[in-house]
Amino acid sequence: MKLDPFYLIVDSAAWIERLVPLGLKLVQLRIKTMHEAGLRTEIRKAKALCARHRCQLIVNDHWRLAIEEGCDFVHLGQEDLQTADRSQIRAAGMRLGLSTHDNIELETAMAAEPDYIALGPVYPTILKKMKWAPQGVERISEWKRRVAPIPLVAIGGLNPDRLDGVFAAGADSAAVVTDITLNADPEARARKWIEKTDQWR
Numbered sequence: 001m002k003l004d005p006f007y008l009i010v011d012s013a014a015w016i017e018r019l020v021p022l023g024l025k026l027v028q029l030r031i032k033t034m035h036e037a038g039l040r041t042e043i044r045k046a047k048a049l050c051a052r053h054r055c056q057l058i059v060n061d062h063w064r065l066a067i068e069e070g071c072d073f074v075h076l077g078q079e080d081l082q083t084a085d086r087s088q089i090r091a092a093g094m095r096l097g098l099s100t101h102d103n104i105e106l107e108t109a110m111a112a113e114p115d116y117i118a119l120g121p122v123y124p125t126i127l128k129k130m131k132w133a134p135q136g137v138e139r140i141s142e143w144k145r146r147v148a149p150i151p152l153v154a155i156g157g158l159n160p161d162r163l164d165g166v167f168a169a170g171a172d173s174a175a176v177v178t179d180i181t182l183n184a185d186p187e188a189r190a191r192k193w194i195e196k197t198d199q200w201r
């Protein structure tokens with residue numbers, strides 16, 4: 001499976017409506033706190049928008065709702081994985097991306113036969129508090145050797161200036177939140193990411 005090299009992560013369908021029409025091909029809907037009805041509405045809107053623009057939607061965490069809404073890709077962390085029913089996810093024909101931050105998590109993730117592995121935080125992130133120190137790009141090369149041919153997603157503190165190093169080290173896709181959503185001009189920044197990642201597309 002080939003992932004687009006530019007993997008945007010946002011917390012609303014409104015962001016998807018704003019940025020996906022620019023030409024994005026891979027987006028994650030990551031909503032951490034919302035009641036179920038609201039989540040369902042957001043997932044439904046995100047799915048329709050992504051279908052219209054031929055963009056792959058990945059739903060973070062909420063795998064049950066993703067199945068019910070007919071989505072085809074979820075992202076889970078290690079804690080999510082402990083409570084998720086993988087057989088239900090697979091029976092629904094859904095693909096699965098998994099987070100990893102250390103060796104034990106990588107072993108656990110590989111045993112779940114995911115469709116991609118994410119490694120983070122590559123650089124310090126301001127989005128959320130993390131218990132792991134930044135991994136550095138060398139760790140990407142180590143992970144690549146261990147996960148190939150499963151695609152590898154790099155995440156955490158990424159920006160266009162850091163992408164040469166991330167892809168040279170072996171990442172297949174670069175996931176990003178704040179470099180775009182906190183930028184003064186998110187559309188211009190997303191265009192910059194699209195142009196920069198074109199060489200790996």
Ligand SMILES: Cc1ncc(COP(=O)(O)OP(=O)(O)O)c(N)n1
Nearest residue numbers: 060075076077078099118153155175
């Ligand atoms: C592409 C990608 N990589 C890692 C994560 C983090 O997932 P998780 O560890 O479950 O943490 P939350 O995002 O749920 O807070 C991700 N969402 N996407």
Ligand SMILES: Cc1nc(C(=O)O)sc1CCOP(=O)(O)O
Nearest residue numbers: 120121125127156157176177178
């Ligand atoms: C959601 C998330 N997961 C991470 C991990 O390491 O698993 S790092 C991260 C935040 C990424 O945001 P930004 O691009 O703003 O640093």
Ligand SMILES: [Mg+2]
Nearest residue numbers: 061076077080
């Ligand atoms: Mg999670």
